[in-house]
Amino acid sequence: MESVSPPAGRRLGPRSLRGAIVLSTVGLMTISMVVVGLFIQLLLSRAAHKDVDEVLHQRATQAVGLIQDASRNKLTVPTDTLEPGIEVYDAAGRLVAGSVGGSVQELAGEMSTSRSEETRDGADGQARLLALPFITPSGERGVLVVTQDTRPYERSERYALYATGVLAVLVIATSGLIALRVTRQALEPVTQMAQRAANWSEHDLTQRFDLGPPTNELAALGETLDHLLDRVASAILAEQRLTAELAHELRTPLTSIQGSADLALLRGVPDPSTRRDLEQISASAREMNAVITTLLELARDESPDSRRRTCTVADLVPALVSAASTVTVVDRTAGSAASIAAPRDLVVRAIQPLVDNAVHHARSTITLTAVDRPDSVELTVSDDGPGVAQALRDQVFEPGVTFREGGAGLGLGIARRVARSFGGEVGLAPELAQQNGGGAAFVVTMPRR
Known part of the structure; x- marks a missing residue:
């Protein structure tokens, strides 16, 4: 059975135009914020790595300068001015001074024989190391290994991720609410027009919107619906007139046929074959009359x-x-x-x-x-x-x-x-x-x- 559901003017469902617009807006903003968040994280990560490398180079350059100033005759390390997290190795890879400590000690030892500038990350990802070879004024070679704790930078990236997530949720929620409000205000008149048109088509074919000249989309829609209601009313009235005229034109000869057949049967028909024919004519006339009555009632506009x-x-x-x-x-x-x-x-x-x-x-x-x-x-x-x-x-x-x-x-x-x-x-x-x-x-x- 086909059923007609009530108009869903205030219902936000997945099949409504308003719901589709809101869901599309929320989906688009979600994708946009995910892309923006990934871009921000990538940008912050690269910026953090660059900052760490710059700090490592600055510390290493400063420490090498102090060592070169103190090493006029032989390799000498001024331990009193050497910052924590720095180790100095001689040409044979032996530790001369300094200490890095922690889990990067072994990695610092591996980098002590580097022949060129080298940068590595610690195994736990919480430190970054720079190996910088140098030559003293006396001609001795050595390697300076500098470490930098990266946890503050990672903490900043994490806080930025949290802030981006909160901002994304606020932007998505705000976009959804704005889309819902705008679509509600824009589609509410359309919903009311549809409800009125449905009610008028059932009860009053003379009602029209009469929104005036089509100066905007709603006025153009109202004018279109007015023309549609005019055609619907004309079609219904034409059908009612046609059925009424057909009923009048057909019922008169049918009544005459049925009356003549019944009258002939009342008078008596001695021939059995003729009597059966008259009975068939009378029954068919009654059946046709019932069909015409049914079709006429269907075409009429019931109250x-x-x-x-x-x-x-x-x-x-x-x-x-x-x-x-x-x-x-x-x-x-x-x-x-x-x-x-x-x-x-x-x-x-x-x-x-x-x-x-x-x-x-x-x-x-x-x-x-x-x-x-x-x-x-x-x-x-x-x-x-x-x-x-x-x-x-x-x-x-x-x-x-x-x-x-x-x-x-x-x-x-x-x-x-x-x-x-x-x-x-x-x-x-x-x-x-x-x-x-x-x-x-x-x-x-x-x-x-």
């Missing part, structure tokens, strides 16, 4: 009061059983007590063609079964006849298609159209027919009040 009328399955059964007087009717509808959100006469017109079809095909019995669902009532009409051929199951509700000898192919199509007019549906249920031992089974789904 809201008539749409709010309800009924129950118990209200429908007497009319359905009386139409099946030639076969046995098994009534299994006692378990249904829900109210159907549709007028009784309209529901009967939706089910009557199914009952007539079951009576025509049943061998001896038809069965009526009703089940209450959370939002609907399902009424099943089944018979013990030959059933519906597999090739016709997808076509039985199309106009002009029939699997009944002498049928016009209109009944089932009209039944579905009537059911859909009050929010119901009619369908074939072959699995229920198989459970019942064969025959045909049709299910009418009706909305609950």
